[in-house]
Amino acid sequence: MALAGTVDVAASSFVCSDVVIRGTVAIGENVLIHPGVVLDASDGGRIHIQEGCIIDDCVFISAGADGVCSVGPNTRIRSMASLRNVKLGKGCEIGERVRLEEVSCDDFCVLPAGAYVDEGDALPARTVVIGATNERRTQDAEAIEVRKKKAMRKGLSCF
Numbered sequence: 001m002a003l004a005g006t007v008d009v010a011a012s013s014f015v016c017s018d019v020v021i022r023g024t025v026a027i028g029e030n031v032l033i034h035p036g037v038v039l040d041a042s043d044g045g046r047i048h049i050q051e052g053c054i055i056d057d058c059v060f061i062s063a064g065a066d067g068v069c070s071v072g073p074n075t076r077i078r079s080m081a082s083l084r085n086v087k088l089g090k091g092c093e094i095g096e097r098v099r100l101e102e103v104s105c106d107d108f109c110v111l112p113a114g115a116y117v118d119e120g121d122a123l124p125a126r127t128v129v130i131g132a133t134n135e136r137r138t139q140d141a142e143a144i145e146v147r148k149k150k151a152m153r154k155g156l157s158c159f
Contacts (some may be wrong), residue, residue, distance in 0.1 A: 005042065010051075023047070023063070028073070037061070045069065045085070053077070056096075061086075072107065090123065091147075108144055 005023040009015055011125045013031040023041025027033070028051035035059040041047045045063025049055070052074040060082045063069040067085035071077070075088050078096040089107035094100070096113040103117050106125035111117065112138040115129040123129070 025049075028053070029111075030054075041069070043067075050075075050090075059083075078113070103109075108139065109146075110139070153155075 003021050005021070005025065007021050007099060008027040009096040010025040010031065012029045013027050015027065015033045015080060016035040018035045020038045020040070022039070023043070023045065025039050025041055025047045026055050027049045030050055030051055031053045033055045034057040036056055038060045039047050040060070040062040043063070044065045045067035046155050047061055047069045049071045049074040051077070053071055054128045055077045056079040058080045059077050061069055061071070064085055068087070069085055070087045072088045072090040074090055075092040075094070077083070077094045078107050080097045081094050082099045083084045083094070084101045086102070088094070089105060089109065091108045092105050093110045095111055095115060098113065098115055100117055101119045103119065104122040105127070106123060108126045109123050111156050112130045114131060116134050117123065117129055123136070124138070126144065129135070130137065130140055
C-alpha cells in the first residue's frame with residue numbers, strides 16, 4: 001500500500017497491498033478495498049469511505065481542491081468505476097466502468113454498468129439509472145426489502 005498524506009484506516013478494514021492512497025483519506029470499519037484502487041485527495045480535498053463498503057479492483061476515487069468525496073455505508077463500487085467529488089448515500093451500488101463527477105446520490109441508488117449521470121446531477125433515494133439513455137426509475141420499499149433479505153442471506157450486515 002502506497003500512502004502519502006493523512007490516512008486513517010479502521011482496524012477492522014482490509015486494504016490490499018497495491019492500493020494507492022494520497023491526501024486526506026478516512027476509511028471506516030469493515031471496509032474491503034481490492035487491488036489496484038487509487039484514492040487520491042492530493043489536491044487538498046478529502047475522501048471518506050464509511051463502514052461496510054466494498055470497493056472492487058481498479059477503482060479511481062478522487063477529491064479535487066477543497067472537494068469532498070463521500071461513500072456512504074454499505075455501498076458497493078464495482079471494477080474500473082471512476083468517482084470525482086461524489087457524494088453517495090448508504091447502500092448504493094455503482095456498476096463497472098461507471099464514471100461520476102460532481103454527482104450526489106441519495107440512499108440505495110443503483111447505477112449499473114454503462115449507466116450515465118450528467119455532471120452536477122443529484123439523484124433522489126432509491127433511483128435506478130438504466131442504460132445509455134439515462135432513464136431513471138425509483139425502487140419501491142418492497143424492492144428495498146428484497147435487497148435487504150438477499151444481503152442478510154449472504155451474511156452482509158448492510159442497511
